[in-house]
Amino acid sequence: MKGGVGGGGGSSYTFHPKRRWRGFVVAVLGLVILSMLVPLIFLLGLHNGFHSAGYVAEPRNAVPRSFDHYGNTRTWNQSEDVTESLGKEAGNRTIDEDATQVSPPKRGLSAPPPVMLKPPSGTNHTKIVVEVIKSVVDESEKSCELKFGSYCLWRQEHREDMKDMMVKKLKDRLFVARAYYPSVAKLPAHDKLSRELKQNIQELERVLSEASTDAELPPQIGKKLTRMEVAITRAKSITVDCNNVDKKLRQILDMTEDEADFHMKQSAFLYQLAIHTTPKSHHCLSMRLTVEYFKSPPLDMEVQQDEKYMNPASQHYVIFSKNVLASTVVINSTVMHTEESGNQVFHVVTDGQNYFAMKLWFSRNTFRQAMVQVLNIEDLNLDHHDEATLLDLSLPQEFRISYGSANNLPTSSMRTEYLSIFSHSHYLLPEIFQNLKKVVILDDDIVVQQDLSALWSINMEGKVNGAVEFCRVRLGELKSYLGEKGVDEHSCAWMSGLNIIDLVRWREQDVTGLYRRLVQEKLSMGEESLGHVALRASLLSFQDLVYALDDTWVFSGLGHNYHLDTQAIKRAAVLHYNGNMKPWLELGIPKYRNYWRKFLNLDEQYLTECNVNP
Template sequence: MKGYAAAAAAPPGKRRWRCLAVAVLALVFCSLLVPLAVLLGLHHNRFPSGYLTDDHSASEFSFGVYEHLDGGRKHSSSQGDGSRIDDLVKKLAPTFAKDLTTNIASQSDGNEYEKNGRFTSDNVQASVPPKGAVYKNNTAHYKNRDTQQVVSREASSLNTKSDGIDWKENVTEGSAGDESGKSCQLLFGSYCLWSLEHKEVMKDSTVKRLKDQLFVARAYYPSIAKLQGQEKLTYELKQHIQEHERMLSEAISDADLLPVVDKKIQRMDEIIAKAKSCAVDCHNIDKKLRQLVDLTEDEAHFHMKQSAFLYHLGVQTMHKSLHCLSMRLTVEYFKSSSVDMELPDADKLENPNFHHYVIFSLNVLAASVTINSTVMNSEESENLIFHLVTDRQNFYACKHWFVRNRYKEATVHVLNFDDLKTEHLNNLGIQQLSPSEEFRVSIRNTARQSPMLMRTEYISVFGHSHFLLADIFSNLNKVVVLDDDVLVKKDLSFLWNLDLQGKVIGAVQYCRVRLRQLGAYLGGLKHDANSCAWMSGLNVVDLEKWRDRKVTEVYHGLHRKFHNGSEASWRAATLPTTFLAFQDLIYPLQNSLVQSGLGHNYGVTHGALKNAAALHYNGNMKPWLELGIPKYKKYWKKYLTREEQFMSGCNVNP
């Protein structure tokens, strides 16, 4: 019985031992699983800064905001901090509802072309033209449009005049381009030009030097510690690693470092040189140093993405002071007597004997500078009639501004585009004011001295509203069309005696871009390949010849070919319709008449600025923005109406 009892009592003890063994195994498994999960989580989140030891490709940090186009395939967006910015972009996208980003065409030649500027989450594709890529952006409130991007597949022609512009900027692009030859401007637009000019001297360079030395020393230490006879070097390397760690734990900037830091850096360089002279297995060292390069590139890419976003946000959103000015003027208009709003010189508005200027604008401050500069440099201001065409949102502000502010004897007539009744308005589907459009054109570079495959040019063309000129001003024979980012420096009265030799429009040609380089975007329609592109900004228009040549009807036919029903394609179609509608109808004005590029080019010479009759601030860096180019802003600010009380009340100080 005793033996039986002992035998019966044995199994519970064994069972308890087995339970304990299973519990221990489970604990060991969990202790291994938790660190592994943490490491995988860090690898997935991709911290944007700091020296991490995970291995990954820099290509993972792709630009989700600047969507890639490669044969119609979309590339995935970045993870971690990159996705946070993408989420922010998507939240901001509804505020730019009127400013759709358009991609015309889905075919590329193996390169990845990225959007410039407007950060919207949707990529609306149109059906024409069949090749290339066009990226379109407009602002809803005032003329400060980011440029459309056109990537040309044709070889470029460099046999043109520089027009006072230092074209070294195209070579400068190479410093910011990638190894495939794509320039920084192709990827980020005019942000690259702005960032190069505003590059600051590196701060806290000593702290960064300490971090770099520490990373290299840590990379070599495990391999040196395994070598026989290198105990002294191992000890010194370990000692200096600890000293660097201690200094970096107490210092955030160079000012926090002790005076002996230079000696520490020099000594660490000597020890690292000794470590490099030893025969070690280079695999681990190479792996860790590659991690340093990858992390540095990823961090730079991430911060460039952030900076480009903030730049374009500042360029394309209305400054609160300008919004305040427009709202204050609108409120004041309705407080004023309607009698005071009547135009005293109404009989001049349709008299063809006066000099009539037309401005399409959504920015009262910009339009006022254009008008003021024209009047101040005119010998006979009483002959000047300005027709300012704006939309309903800005109509009352503009009207009240020009009642409060007189410019010598000139007459300013403000028209509400939304109230215009013209023959072609409904047929063309133009439901909102469309001022001149700006394009950023990337062309294959054939210059042997240039290391880049692409060069970037900026052009501006008529908007859709310009094709209603003959209808809006049916009683006039000739007008001069000005953009609101144009500053007039000389008397323009000679333009009224200019013989256009049977042509419809006089414009400054831009032969750095020819139609053969834009052939893919002209819908396969017949065109003169050697014709130069031309610029809006300052244009003489013969309305009689316009009506005889039926330019509006020609435009209407082209509009049907390039417009597929969406607002995005309607806006982007201004490039082909403008060049094709005025084909063989352009009278070339002297290149020195208008100096363009002041909204993107830092290299315009002083002589070109002095000799030009007008300055055109085409580009993103408009003079009324804080991001405007300082050395050109002084010319524009000279014609601001400083005594206006609403200017000081709204803190308008460009």
């Protein structure tokens, strides 16, 4: 009993330390587990769920992820999102861990200010990255506009959808395939790839020979492009002689440069041809009117109105033109902006080829109460009828003047200006209109937007030619062409287009005689072209005889300048389409053409029959 008790006591004595040892072991294991879980929690980012405001940003240089509609994680494809507009630099922008701002690119566009990200709780992280990149795009556009000036504005205004994007891509792949094919063809172990490349090259060549825009491509072109890209990828993976590829690329590049040079020369030739050739529809109109003139009864009204045509009390406008439509727009726009059209007389001076067409046209069309007289310069009884060069109708001469300063700067520093002046036919005015004292000359490439009646009350202070001065070109800058003697260096050049001519002072100063002497002087010095001497002779003939009109009368440049001020165009009394791109040609600048077209009646029978639609 005692031993039992003692045994029980001994047993109790040994059991108590075991319980204490177990508790110690459990505590140690608990600490070990906690010491492992805490770092694991931080590593896995699970602590994010215990904060109500804030999130963990992606690690630096991490690739953003998104989820497809199946719930699977996939790598974010930059080519599918807005990063295309930023290029590779914008695609490599990263999110900073601490400040959560966008790191700027290493090169390229200037970096925008840091964008701080503070999304609400529960916001999807992938969407936040896209929003940041979109904000970068907007900021880049603003910085581009500030940095590069008007180019960004011009790019936005003239942005057009490319109609040959796929065609260009096919040409690019064809270019690369041609470069790799010769090297692959020399490797017997890759005959299959060689045949595949050759077949793909022939297919793309056949397709591109029949299509120049994406709309003309066959329906299966996507599969052909895919096969070509696969073949090119396999060819690039093969170890080939880089010198052969480089040589082939250079050959193709030389051929491309030669082809581009050929097309450039061809386009320049076709451009000049389009400028100096009458459009088919205009030629049709002239021929139809001429034929109809001889089929119609004779026009006797001309003889009855001779006295009205030469009445000095009327406002006389003179137009030298070979273009029916151009002269029609000039007359119509002038008449539409005047209050007293019955006092206006228009004299259209043309040549024998267009005389009958214009006679019939202006007999069929009326311009309120204004009268129109058509004159054939070849039938006029003039004192200088034996001088054939002065009797052939010539229109106002247009010149593109390039010059530098007196310091003989290189060609890249030269300035270019467009100038239009009188032709040889203009110097016959005193003989053609012997009974008139004053006329207003209108070029056939102008549009009138305001009443011109105020021109007749201007006091020209004894000058002969009232014109808008063109002070961007001064006679002193043309000394090498005009000559050193008798030139006022500070005098401005003047422009034709709208000119008031005092015929009385013209005859007193014998401007016609002076002009002819200057022409003969230049021709005797070996000048080949009569047109080349017109600039010098005209500028010197009217030196000190030009009355400067206000600049608001005429606004020039609509035939060559794409960047004119729209508000200045609307304020001008006369628009002058000086330059090669006339509004009645397909080469005309589209945004200026409507100012000219609205004064043309496109419903007229002959315009419809000849498909005239400038």
